[in-house]
Amino acid sequence: MSGDALLGVYERDLTVVSGKGAKLFAADGRCYLDFACGVGVNGLGYGDKAVIKAIREQAGKIVHVSNLYHSLPGAELADKLASLAFPSKVFLCNSGTEAVEAALKFARRVGGPGRTEFVAFERGFHGRTMGALSITWNAKYREPFGPLIPGVRFCPWNDLAAAAEAITERTAAVVIETVQGEGGVRPAPVAFLQGLKKLCEERGALFVAEEVQCGLGRTGKLFAYEHAGLAPDLLTLAKPLGGGLPLGAVLIREELAAALHPGDHGSTFGGNPVAAAASLAVLARLTAPGFLDNVTRRGEQLFRGLRALKKKHPQIVDVRGLGLMAGVQFAGGSGDVVKGLRQRDVLATKAGDDVLRLLPPLVVKPGEIKTALEALGAVLEGGAGVAGA
Ligand SMILES: Cc1ncc(COP(=O)(O)O)c(C=O)c1O
Numbered sequence: 413m414s415g416d417a418l419l420g421v422y423e424r425d426l427t428v429v430s431g432k433g434a435k436l437f438a439a440d441g442r443c444y445l446d447f448a449c450g451v452g453v454n455g456l457g458y459g460d461k462a463v464i465k466a467i468r469e470q471a472g473k474i475v476h477v478s479n480l481y482h483s484l485p486g487a488e489l490a491d492k493l494a495s496l497a498f499p500s501k502v503f504l505c506n507s508g509t510e511a512v513e514a515a516l517k518f519a520r521r522v523g524g525p526g527r528t529e530f531v532a533f534e535r536g537f538h539g540r541t542m543g544a545l546s547i548t549w550n551a552k553y554r555e556p557f558g559p560l561i562p563g564v565r566f567c568p569w570n571d572l573a574a575a576a577e578a579i580t581e582r583t584a585a586v587v588i589e590t591v592q593g594e595g596g597v598r599p600a601p602v603a604f605l606q607g608l609k610k611l612c613e614e615r616g617a618l619f620v621a622e623e624v625q626c627g628l629g630r631t632g633k634l635f636a637y638e639h640a641g642l643a644p645d646l647l648t649l650a651k652p653l654g655g656g657l658p659l660g661a662v663l664i665r666e667e668l669a670a671a672l673h674p675g676d677h678g679s680t681f682g683g684n685p686v687a688a689a690a691s692l693a694v695l696a697r698l699t700a701p702g703f704l705d706n707v708t709r710r711g712e713q714l715f716r717g718l719r720a721l722k723k724k725h726p727q728i729v730d731v732r733g734l735g736l737m738a739g740v741q742f743a744g745g746s747g748d749v750v751k752g753l754r755q756r757d758v759l760a761t762k763a764g765d766d767v768l769r770l771l772p773p774l775v776v777k778p779g780e781i782k783t784a785l786e787a788l789g790a791v792l793e794g795g796a797g798v799a800g801a
Contacts, residue, residue: 431458434773434780436759447784448759449771452593452625452737455652455694457773462693463655470689477685479678485688492695493661497635498643501669503662504683508624508650509539511660512587514677515646516543516561518664519585519618522671527584527617529563531575535595535764536566538587538622547587549595569598572607583617585646590636593625596767597732597739605640618645618668624660625737628652629698629774632708632735639734655690659683698774707774710781711735714770717785724789727797738770739763740788742797752791758784768797 427439434457436446449455456463470485477483490502503514520528532538532547539545545553546560554560565578569592579586586608592598612619621627621644626636628649637644645668650660658681664672697703715731718740722728730741742749746768753760753768763769768788772781 433457433459434776442757444754444757444759445780445784445787446759447753447770447772448761449773450651450656451761452630452651452771453656455629455774456655456697457775460655460693460697460775462697463690466689466693467655467657467686470686473685475684475686476681478680479682483683483685483688485685485692486683489661489683489688489691489695492692493649493663496695496699497647497663499666500647500663501666501672503664503677504688505650505660505662505679506658506681506684506687507539507660508648509541509544510679510682511624511648511650511662512538512544512547512622513541514662515587515620515622515648515664516547516585517677518646518662518668518672519620521676522618522664522668523584523616527582529565529580529582529584530561531565531567531578531583531586531617533588533592534566534568535592535598536587536589536622537592537594538589539624570601570604572604572611575608576611579611579615579617581615583615585618585620586612587620587622589622589624589626590640591626591631591734591737593737593769594763596741596764597737597769599631599636599732599734600640602640605637606642609640609642609644612645620644620646620648622648624648624650626734628694629704629707630735630737630771632704632711634698634704636734652694653691654687655694657684657687657690659687659691703774707735710772710774710776710778711738713778713781714738714772714785717781718770718788721785721789721792725792725797727792727795727799733770736770736772736774736776740768740770742766742768744797744799746797748796749788749791752794752796753784753787756787756790758787760784 621637647663
């Protein structure tokens with residue numbers, strides 16, 4: 413087994429065999445502490461018993477049902493999501509990019525022929541299919557694949573005046589990651605989110621909270637928009653939703669959903685019963701008493717440690733994030749920091765060129781955070797992340 417036939421769109425040099433909690437076991441015999449977490453997918457870590465049980469039981473009943481029929485887990489999941497978020501209708505799909513794609517289509521359907529434009533933000537990342545790519549900021553991802561959908565305006569982050577210029581009577585939706593992930597782990601300031609929501613209301617555009625990465629407990633609240641005390645018109649979810657199985661969802665406010673009719677959208681695999689059953693188990697864990705409080709506490713521990721490292725190491729220019737979604741920005745890029753951590757058996761990812769992104773599983777233990785912080789400290793002692801290094 414060489415894998416040489418796999419298309420070379422990913423850079424990878426590690427073969428993973430199994431996992432337990434926050435630990436990942438590789439084919440080379442090493443055990444890693446995983447603070448990359450499948451880029452946020454493995455929210456409950458590896459091998460969660462309730463999720464595995466739900467998958468096994470549902471697989472024993474039926475693995476696939478076409479969307480010509482209901483499945484019990486799919487229907488139950490939609491009801492559960494709507495009850496946890498806001499009064500809404502739910503479309504189930506298979507990934508983050510599909511959730512965004514659906515949100516764009518739904519916004520145009522609601523807005524009608526006069527409202528075809530989208531407002532998105534600098535450094536925003538929304539996926540790789542043509543619609544989601546069109547509102548993704550990084551030119552490296554977008555430009556080789558043009559022409560993309562027209563009428564997308566990118567606004568600077570946290571600049572309400574620029575947004576006020578960009579949101580017009582032609583805007584179908586404003587799409588914002590409540591906490592930017594790929595773009596450098598940037599929580600949207602509460603006043604910015606509230607200001608955008610108000611502008612949307614005034615101008616008749618829809619407000620889409622894009623929570624594929626930051627949603628579902630990652631920030632210490634079930635949905636990151638809750639930190640701003642508002643509810644969006646549409647919400648996109650994916651990554652941890654399926655407990656490791658491919659699953660995405662779009663929630664659309666109930667009053668708006670009347671604009672969507674049979675045939676307007678669809679997905680052969682969307683709402684797969686095994687993924688939906690896993691998701692119900694995930695949601696039961698996330699909403700169990702004390703679960704999110706623990707995420708908040710572990711996040712505080714992580715940020716305390718990161719701020720202490722910032723005091724000691726001038727190559728750290730910023731520490732930011734929310735809950736267990738942390739970004740550490742370096743003067744000299746974060747690539748060598750990620751490599752150094754890997755040498756010390758801690759996995760993490762970059763976000764952009766100069767940010768180290770830490771996404772431990774939500775069930776991470778205090779001792780595991782301590783170990784990761786010590787590893788980071790040792791890597792920085794060695795001079796990683798220094799400009800010009
Ligand atoms: C905020 C956000 N939106 C959308 C996506 C795309 O999700 P997927 O890779 O499941 O298509 C990602 C993936 O990283 C993401 O972080």
